[in-house]
Amino acid sequence: MSSTEALREHEAQERKANRARAKAGRSVIFKIIRCDGPGKPSRWESFKVPVEPGSNVISCLKWIAANPVTIDGKQTTPPVWDSGCLEEVCGACTMVINGKVRQSCSCLIDEYAPLEGDTITLEPMSKFPVVRDLWVDRARLFNALKRVKAWVPIDSTYAQGAGPKESPEHQQTRYRLSECMSCGCCLEACPQYNIEEDESKWDESFIGAHAISQARLFNEHETGKRLKGERLEELSDKGGVGDCGNAQNCVKVCPKHIPLTESIGAMGRATTIHAIASFFTGKK
Amino acid sequence: MSDNRVIVVGGGLAGLAASVRIAESGVPVDLFSMVPVKRSHSVCAQGGINACNEIARQQGYSEYEHFDETIYGGDFLADQHPVLEMANWAPKIIDLLDRMGVPFNRTHEGFRDLRLFGGSLFKRTHFAGATTGQQLLYALDEQTRRYETEGKVTKYEFWEFLWPITHEGRCVGIVAQDMRTMQIRAFRASAVVMATGGCGLVFGKSTNSVICTGGAASRCYQAGAAYGNPEMVQVHPTAIPGADKLRLMSESARGEGGRVWVPRKKGDTRNPVDIPEEERWYFLEERYPAYGNIVPRDIATREIFDVCVNEGMGVDGQNQVYLDLTHRDPDYLTVKLGGILDIYEKFVGVDPRFTPMKIFPAVHYSMGGLWTDYTPGDYNPDAPKPGHKSGSPIPVDAQKGHGLTIGATNNMMTSIPGLYAFGEVNFAYHGANRLGANALLSCIFDGxxxxxxxxxxxxxxxxxxxxxxxxxxxxxxxxxxxxLVASTSGGTGDKAYNPYQIAKELGDEMTAASTVVKTGPRLEQAIAKIGELMQRFGKVELGDAASWTNQSLSFTRATGDMLKIADAILRAGLLREESRGAHFRKDFPERDDSRFFKTSVARYNPETGKSDIEFVPVKAPLVEPRARTYGKSDTKKETKETAAAAS
Known part of the structure; x- marks a missing residue:
């Protein structure tokens, strides 16, 4: 068992134990960072929220939005947060919960705050500019997908027969990588990835584990390979795979268990080989 | 027309497929979405996408059969030409997605694997794990990003559609609002494509994402676009009850062998794995020997509802039944269904590989939507074909004829010229009930x-x-x-005017009155309730006056629009005095083709603020209606008769 698996197993046991001792009919304190907009100061606000079995962070935020009164009885505005599918496949509702980045929809209160008066803290991700309260702007994350040309360059959408055949093992490898929902957990946990509000610097700042893994995904596809050289050039450049400090935090927080460090290793080797090949073929 | 642009509203499968296709033809596209398009609701689709394939073809399946299943599954309410065309395109669409790199599951030899799905006796569903919608959406998102870098698609993410702009009867653009800066502005376009999905949130909790209010469709409807079959809303048989939403448990769980059952003994508290086989009631298998657990959704939903609500046989005395996969090999389940089994484990805390899941029906899909037009193709037999039997030879050359005239300008155009509706927001294709794994197909086909x-x-x-x-x-x-912003100050503070309270009452009322079982009196009661909510909404008091990223405002505005759609859903449901597909009227339990072989078309009446409903004959030249039984054996009736004879 790898250390990441051991950690995950430990956390799962802890959550299970909490669920088993969760008290019915209790209230939980939510401490939330509030911020009215870019450049505005932020403040903490606390709310006392009644919990039902099956409650999660989203259902509690909805309760607060409908009853926006703090624990001190002060009327406030409904908190703002980003969310979508609520089943952990869209990636929208990512935030920092009790100090750890994750999706808020799959965060069950029973597993994190089992007893009366237990506290849950909610903070926006720190690596992206805050829009308001818990909502951050992750445009830079999607820009990284452009940098590595994360697509298969098909000729056109006209009918031209099937795609390449593929072994089930290879499909499974690609599928695991393709489950990345661009949530940004790996970036929040990464010591090399820092907030960058200046859009003109995005193409030179660290691209992040998710995009390196996407480069691997598309290099693994028969047609996707046509852009392999361009992807490796980008990853060899400033802000590429060389900026990774090997902290291995990314793989520990990935909610989809994508083998991110494996991807980083694979792309690191590929860029080296690419550089040597380019040298001997005189392309660079 | 070098300066002609097209606006696409919505970046799910339909919107992205449309964007890619239109941009590819050299026309610039402005793509609007309330979320980054990669987070659109299409990600939630799990099971797969249907298409005729070479193996099924050799077993007697065909595009025509796929068409026929879709019509039969939809209880003959869909206009037939577009459905035939969609079935004809399906294999080509799978090939294209394959070329885009979708990781479809593979056989040992490397071909695309197939699974069984509701409403068919043939394996014709292609899939990528249990997150097929996500994988298809990502493929189209990637192609769209490619065009974005080439400057052919301009994205407006976190922009909310507010209204279609018309001039001399044609749609010439839209008004939209930046959800961050709250700036409201107009955008010009030569045509507008609505690809804004369904309206599950009208029912409060559903399987839909938080953005699926139907607000955009409602605004088009209020601007004069006709709305087709609003009463046809699919309730999915298997969802995981939850505090904030009802999470989908894919039909593929049944397709991969999942069995639905309850203990034969009422209130049996034993651990389900300890209940012996003979003490389990596999009611779907018993009532539908041919299709068993893979009967279409409306039927499975009504049977589960019947067993729980009418017979009181639900597990633990609650509204829930077991969906059991524990007889399958856990490793096989991980490969085929990993994604959805993880969701169950994550949200319920129990591993469904070893313990039967507890599930109950939930609102899932709107078959109804903006009414659209089309030009039929060259396949128009003089008389409709008689009842087509599954697996029997297909009508000669049927699959070769065109259902639609490809490229006709009115294809999937709403009643407002220049305003199109693609995907779930389009009422075409699914009639009174959608077959599993046909939604992804219809969305991409439209685009x-x-x-x-x-x-x-x-x-x-x-x-x-x-x-x-x-x-x-x-x-x-x-x-x-x-x-709306002004309503934040000087209000009464009365909860009756709180938008979240109004939305909650709307959801509760709609779920109670207009889902699995409907009756005339209950629908009338609900119409009155919606009227009351509309009155209260007129005095709604917003809780946030912020001029920056005001989510309450967006939600409140959508609540008002949901009330308008709810009114149309209820009125059409009341007038349709028959049972057809997802629409089951206890007071009119049979399908009535003599009166209601018709599309209900709702038009917004600006004078009354209510819906005017008209019934228009279904265009059904290709296949004649037949009884939709899925080979049900009437066990209850037999039991009663046997009991009567014995006494």
Whole structure:
């Protein structure tokens, strides 16, 4: 068992134990960072929220939005947060919960705050500019997908027969990588990835584990390979795979268990080989 | 027409397929979405996408059979030409997605694997794990990003559609609002494609994402676009009950062998794995020997509802039944269904590989939507074909004929010229009930096939609408916006005018009155309740006056629009005095083709604020209606008769 698996197993046991001792009919304190907009100061606000079995962070935020009164009885505005599918496949509702980045929809209160008066803290991700309260702007994350040309360059959408055949093992490898929902957990946990509000610097700042893994995904596809050289050039450049400090935090927080460090290793080797090949073929 | 642009509203499968197709033809696209398009609700689709394939073909399946299943599954309410065309395109669409790199599951030899799905006796569902929708959406998102880098698609993410702008009867653009800065502005376009999905949130908790309010569709409807079959809303049989939403448990769980059962003994508290086989009631297998657990959704839903609500046989005395996969190999389940089994484990805390899941029906999909037109193709037999039997030879050359005239400018155009509706927001294709794994197909088909129609339409658009039209549209939306913001001060503080309270009462009422079982009196009661909510909404008090990223405002505005759609859903449901597909009237339990072989078309009446409903005959030239039984054996009746004979 790898250390990441051991950690995950430990956390799962802890959550299970909490669920088993969760008290019915209790209230939980939510401490939330509030911020009215870019450049505005932020403040903490606390709310006392009644919990039902099956409650999660989203259902509690909805309760607060409908009853926006703090624990001190002060009327406030409904908190703002980003969310979508609520089943952990869209990636929208990512935030920092009790100090750890994750999706808020799959965060069950029973597993994190089992007893009366237990506290849950909610903070926006720190690596992206805050829009308001818990909502951050992750445009830079999607820009990284452009940098590595994360697509298969098909000729056109006209009918031209099937795609390449593929072994089930290879499909499974690609599928695991393709489950990345661009949530940004790996970036929040990464010591090399820092907030960058200046859009003109995005193409030179660290691209992040998710995009390196996407480069691997598309290099693994028969047609996707046509852009392999361009992807490796980008990853060899400033802000590429060389900026990774090997902290291995990314793989520990990935909610989809994508083998991110494996991807980083694979792309690191590929860029080296690419550089040597380019040298001997005189392309660079 | 070098300056002609197209606006696409919504970036799910339909919107992205349309964007790619239109951009590819050289027409610039402005793509609007309330979320980054990669987070659209299409990600939630799990099971797969249907298409005739070479193996099924050799077993007697065909595009025609796929068409026929879809019509039969939809209880003959869909206009038939577009459905035939969709089935014809399906294999080509799978090939294209395959070329885009979708990681479809593979056989040992490397071909695309197939699974069984509801409403068919043939394996014709292609899949990528249990997150097929996510994988298809990502493939189209990637192609869209490619066009974005080439400057052919411009994205407006976190922009909310507010109103279609019309001039001299044609749609010439939209008003939209930046959800961060709250700026309201007009955008010009030669044509607008609505690809804004369904309206599950009208029912409060559903399997839908938080953005699926139907608000955009409602605004088009209030602007004069007709709305087709609003009463046809699919309740999915298997969802995981939850505090904030009802999470889907894919039909593929049944397709991969999942068995639905309850203990034969009422209130049996034993651990389900300890209940012996003979003490389990596999009611779907018993009542439908041919299809068993893979009967279509409306039937499975009603049977589960019947067992729990009418017979009181639900697990633990609650409204839930077991969906059991524990007899399958856990490793096989991980490969085929990993994604959805993880969701169950994550949200319930129990591993469904070893313990049967507890599930109950939930609102899932809107078959109804904006009414759309089309031009039929060259396949028009003189008389409809008689009842087609599954696996029997297909009518000669049927699959070769065109259902639609490809590229006709009115294909999937709403009643407002220049305004198109693609995907779930389009009422075409699914009739009174959608078959599993046909939604992804219809969304992508709309984008790819009917995107061409949009391109052809704008070639003929010449005149420019004057700037005043756009200024006026912005003024009108700004006024509505300002009125809502003003409601934050000087209010009563009465909870009756709280938008979240109004939305909750709307959801509760709609779920109680207009889902699995409907009756005339209950629908009338609900119409009155919606009327009351509309009155209260007129005095709604917003909780946030912020001029920056005001989510409450967006939600409140959508609540008002949901009330309008709810009214149409209820009124059409009340007038349709029959049972057909997802629409089951306890007071009219049979399908009535003599009166209701018709599409209900709802039009918004600005005078009354209510819906006027008209019934229009279904265009059904290809296959004649037949009884939709799925081979049900009437065990209850037999038991009663046997009991009567014995006594």
């Amino acid at each position: 790819l096939c009917n995107g061409v129609s949009v391109v052809n339409y704008i070639k003929d658009v010449k005149e420019e609408a004057p700037q005043g039209v756009f200024d006026e549209a912005v003024r009108s939306e700004q006024a509505k916006h300002d009125k």
